[in-house]
Amino acid sequence: MPPLALYIHWPFCLAKCPYCDFNSHVRAKTDVAAWQAALFADMAHEAALLPGRELTSIFFGGGTPSLMPPALVAGLIEQASRHWRLAPDIEITLEANPSSVEAANFAALASAGINRVSLGLQALDDETLHFLGRLHNAAEGLAALDVAQRHFARVSFDLIYARPGHTPESWDAELARALALGTGHLSLYQLTIEPGTRFATLVREGRFTPLDDDAAGDLFALTRERTRAAGLPAYEISNHARPGEESRHNLTYWRYGDYAGIGPGAHGRRLETATVRHKKPENYLRALAEQGHGLADERALPRAEQASEALLMGLRLGEGIDLAALGARFGFPETALIDPAKRAFHIGNGLLREEGPRLIVTEAGMPLLDALLAELVPADLVT
Structure with missing residues (x-):
């Protein structure tokens, strides 16, 4: 049986960041006992459909899962071990904000079973952190990183770049500082203005102008x-790691493996079926009470859609895709997955390369990835 990953969504935050379009909510208080019962029941529902699988990763995302009581985190890990066989080297990640309050829980979270933490530093200077709406300052963030590195075997942190007015000189200096901090993984995201966010409103009102595409490309x-020179090459378009420190959980997504998703708004993909949970916390709890699970939608994925999604995600990776293996998996000839003429054209232009059986987007192609994917991946696959 293929291995399985588990995603657990904790939707609560102390404040909503102006760039964030994730399913996050601010609430004055949470009923931890009610949430424990709901998440346990939701996990049991998924486990009944996925018996006998080995769990290779658990990921606590959000929201701000570092706000979860460590006892609840421990309880969820223990429940997972009852439902599935845990891999001996299972990766258990928790996203954390670098506030001093949350950093104080790191020792307890490590004792609960967390062995990898992903810190939302986002920037290394106070002015940028204020612009991004973050509640921590730079000193607090670095202090939390130090605590994390003492308690967890593996640590990653996020930075947001391509901010308004961001210059190569200032980003180069910030990136040099980040690389000197000694983590084995960095997630480095360009600032994007997502619809429905506070930033989208500010841009519409002319309060700031996003960095233009050419400058962001530089x-x-x-x-x-x-990152490549520092020994943390990009293994995915926005993620950089020392060899062996890649996020195994996220690789499950990008390699189109099965993952169960529980918690408000969580997505999952299992047994050729896409799942999504109710987004609003109150609706999620109501669904659990009424039907024993938090599912809002469950949809069988046609083979053509699966193949297209696997192409779209796999080409984001530095390792690229094995077209023959992908075709065999989903029942399509290679020529149906990617048109041979387009493949040859983009190889000739240096945007794609072949390495054994794998097709890989080159360094020159990665900045153009969205346009390249639109060109390469057919909207409709036919046998």
Whole structure:
């Protein structure tokens, strides 16, 4: 049986960041006992459909899962071990905000079973953190990182770049500081203005102007050059790691493996079926009470859709895709997955390359990935 990943969504935050379009909610208080019962029941529902699988990763995302009581985190890990066989080297990640309050829980979270933490530093200076709406300052963030590195075997942190007015010189200096902090993984995201966010409103009102695409592209190229030179090459378009420290959980998504998703708004993909939970916390709890699970929608995925999604995600990876293996998996010839003429054209232009059986987007192609995917991946696959 293929291995399985488990995603657990904790939807609560102390404040909503102006760039964030994730399913996060601010509530004055939470009923921890009610949430424990709901998440336990939701996990049991997924486990009944996925018996006998080995769990290779658990990921606590959000929201702000570092706000979860460590006892609840421990309880969820223990429940997972009852439902599935845990891999001996299972990766158990928790996303955390770098506030001093949450950092104080790191020792307890490590004791609960967390062995990898992903810190939302987002920037290393106070002015940028204020612009991004973060509640911590730079000193607090670095202090939390130090605590995390003492308690967890593996640590990653996020930074947001390509901010308004961001120059290659300032990003180069910030990136050099980040690389010197000694973590084995960095998630480096360009600032995007998502519909429905506070930033989208501010841009519409003319309060600030996003960095233009050419300038953002220069920063992207600089990012890949510097991380590669430091021994943390990009293994996915926005994620950089020392060899062996890649996020196994996220690789499950990008390699189109099965994962169960529980908690408000959580998505899952299992047994050729896409799942999504109710987004609003209150609706999620109501669904659990009424039907024993938090599912809002469950949809069988046609083979053509699966193949297209696997192509779209796999080409984001530095390892690329094995077209023959993908075709065999979903029942399509290679020529139906990617048109041979387009493949040859983009190889000739240096945007794609072949390495054994794998098709890989080159360094020159990665800045153009969205346009390249739209060109390569057919909207409709036919046998």
